[in-house]
Amino acid sequence: MADFGEMLKAAGDFGLFQKILLIAIWFPFLLLSFIFASVLFADSDPERHCNTDWILGAGPNLTEEEQLNLTVPREPDGSHSRCLMYAPVNWTLDSIRQYGLNHTTACRDGWVYDQTLYQATIVTDFDLVCDKANELAVAQTVLGAGILIGSLLFGPLGESFGRRRTTQIPVLFLFIFTLTGGLSPNFYLYLASQFGAGMGYGGFRMNAIVLMTEWIGITKRSMGACGGQFSGAAGLACMSGINYLTRDWRLAQLVMAMPMALVAVYIWFIPESARWLLDRGRTEEAKELILKAAAINRRTVPQSLFEKITVNKTVEKGGIWVLIKSPVLRKRFLIIVFAWFAVSLTFICLGFNVGKFGLDIFLTELLFGLTELPAHLLCFWLLELAGRKLCLMFTILVGGLACLSILAVPAGNAIAVTVLAITARILMTVGSSISSVYIQELFPTSARHTAAGLGGLATRVAGLLAPSVNLLVVYHYSIPISVFSSLTLLGGALIFLLPETRGIELADSTAQAEIQSNGTKMETGRRSITDDHTAVITSSKL
Template sequence: MNFDDILIKLGEFGKYQKLLYFLAVCLPGISCGVYMVISVFLLGVPDHRCALPLIQNDTYAIQSETHRSLIDLYIPNTDPDDDKLEYDRCSYYVYENTSFISPNASRHKEKCSQWVYSEDVFKSTFAKEINLVCDDRYKTSLAKSLFFLGVLLGALGLGILSDAIGRKKTLCLSVIAMMASTIGLAWAPSYPVFVLIRICVGAATSGVFMTGFVIGMELVGPGKRLFAGVVNEIFFAVGLVLLAGVAFALRDWFWIELSLSIPTVVFISFWCILPESPRWLLSKGRIDEAEEILRKAAKVNNVTLPDKLFDDDVMKKPETAALWNLFTSRVLLFRTLIIFFNWMVVSMTYYGLSLNTGNLGGDFYVNFLISGVVEFPAYALCLILLDRWGRKKCHCTSMLLGGIACLCTIFTISFGGKEFQWLTTTLAMIGKLGSAAAFAVIYVFSAELYPTVVRNAGMGASSCCARIGGILAPYVADSGVLIGGQFGQAVPLVIFGGASVLAGLLSLKLPETLDESLPESIDDGIAFGTPEYRKKSLLSLTVEAPCPDIGMTKL
């Protein structure tokens, strides 16, 4: 028997697999969801203005009428078109004649070096502590982007390590790195150290999520992989909801980071609990160890396996091809570029909308909570519709729904103002729902489009494109803050919406994969979707979902 035949006899998603899936995928998925977007709270920049000169106990909040009059004298008014800001953030007035100070006195603007901050949303953030404002405001976007660079490095480096030394060892090393870096981040003394640790957090988080995901999925039978692949996204969303609650309760970046990092210590127990992946053991010729794990699983699942599990050719190496083979024909080149673009846009939009919460107006924490909650119906719809509508319809609909919703915010922002702020937020959340659903669909869709001989390479390259989207997301999300005003609030949403609509329309050029025999060779990939290929596949149709690998997740 081959490995999938064994899993069918074992029980495609029996008690043993469910336990491993919960421990290796679901629980770490919650923490990974937290760390991927926690920068919203760590690097949040509260409303601020220059500190009043020669005033020791100045605060952002108005203390008295005398305090208000001093602010009016020293702090310039902001652009009247920007109803979100009450004071100039970076300048204050310097008077020529200090013996007589009045609004009519001769004065000029200067940049300040000290600020006071509002505590309405955050009591403390890292950005506030080291004054990442005005000329240094770009550093918040840079720090967020470098985190995603860490995710990219972790996906590449730890993916290779996982294939070399095993899933279990790689997972445990990633857990230790994640635990140490996330806890250590709370004591980061400076911006360079903070950024360096965040890069490590990104790499470790990528390793934990993807390696755990592989361990869980490699023990799930072919008929249950689609279900298990979407369900893991639900626990990622649980992390977002948990983060919203903890951040609302604490409102201090140090305690938010520490309280959500310390529980990861429990993941160290994985070394004692989790087995090595039997698939990986087989690939290394360690057949006895693989069989021991499978028979233990059979005992837990209360099933009996045959005395001889593996065929003599179980170690036969499958045919392989290189990534460049995807660019050797016009058809594959066109499809591959569309897939790459969709991965990049989906990632940019998903993380960009998560990071753009503070620019929407209204209650910051409610907006962030809703942005996490809307993912649950998105994934439920994917589970219901993927095998009914097909991959192409689901993906295109998700992209167009989210993209058009984001584009429509330009009208509610431009013509509605504060009165229609609730509608702007609603449209942005529909955009988040669409991007979350598209993220769940795209890896199934693209994995089924790539020929078997180059599927892993294709998915790895697609994952790299997604990381590029993640690196761009903070800059797009923060562009609205830098521009300011109503136009600034609309810019990120318009960019996300326009890119999503374009990607969704391009995906219509891809063939449907539902109920199609998966392409095996490069020639199959070229012919896939044609009447001739369908005729051929009807003769030997085998509907089997591909086994997701490390490149087929949000991380």
């Protein structure tokens, strides 16, 4: 009996058709990092002082220094207060100078911000300072919540409505809410836009990877996820350049929304996953797509393969039920999801601290992006050489140790901290790429999208928790690093319990997926399985 892997090989498993699909989906990955721009490049505590222009009514010729000396109290270190001012009075300038002002109050008329680093950020536009300083973490959390809900909503829907639709709709979310975010007149509309953009991010990222993976053959299967991560790292480097040139978060947001408009148009022409169509019993549509792929690849699919297609008389019940009822799949799911969660928590915690490593924020973010590019290229080569299991264990364990090493660096050594942070982030990025490949190969077609979606959901939970973990620094600077590093090391150790999937065809049923636990090649397993729910569809039915 023929399976989809045989037909894909006949049609060309990495020909022009697959390359066009990859480019079409890799380009949006280049833009995904842009939704983090407004929170990553917002200095959480910019230089500032209260707006005290009220005194200019009494002394219009005062210099800025004189104005501050008369209206803003000083801190114990001699600097002007950032959050307090002297209460306005109806006195003459001579009286103010003679008697001085003593009654302090919170800033009444806003702040005057230093614009050396930025012209405008969400912090300065929405005054997220002093008693509202923690609202920057709220913005990060809302973005993470949007990504989580997007993964929860669009991930499992891919099993029922297909990979194509659940890839296309999130792109519209990304375009619309990136645009409205840059136009937001107040913080609350900005939060709503961030939530919507986050939903698009969470929905697109995993669904697109599943769609790419199901169209690529065994030898190049990791290209989809690793290439997407490579494109994302390039986008991160581009984002730092755009922010450096604009220095204004609204302008940067609008510039970043423009290329997403192009994606929102052409994304409607991408194909559905033929593997998913066969799994759902829609053989005519699957045959049409396979023939189209073969024509673009200049290959011919023998009619005999179509005559021997195996499909389910009753479509195997998919989704989360498959993951629950099978002890083997359940164990795999819990291990890979925990490891992926730990990797994402570490990655995001490091990313949100980009401005706190002591070097220029634009340079640090540029280094974050540029240093990840060769890592993703190396990732693809290592996955095919050493396999998924060994590579994932190595990257997670070494990355966790690199994070812990930050605690051993003497205070004030910004270069050493940045090097360790970039090293850990690179390894976490590679670990995330491997996880997104690995999780799809561990589960059958009927549950692949659900597993990948729920795995993506776990990474979004990590994004939601990351700001809170970073806030633990108020108790001791070592607590956040100790928390996410320990989870990462535990996740890396648990990967030892998973089977290797390199060079094994994607499973189409639970029984085929469970064979991997015995280290058996999928082709051998398929010949040894008798499925009471399968039947041969003749050419007349096709």
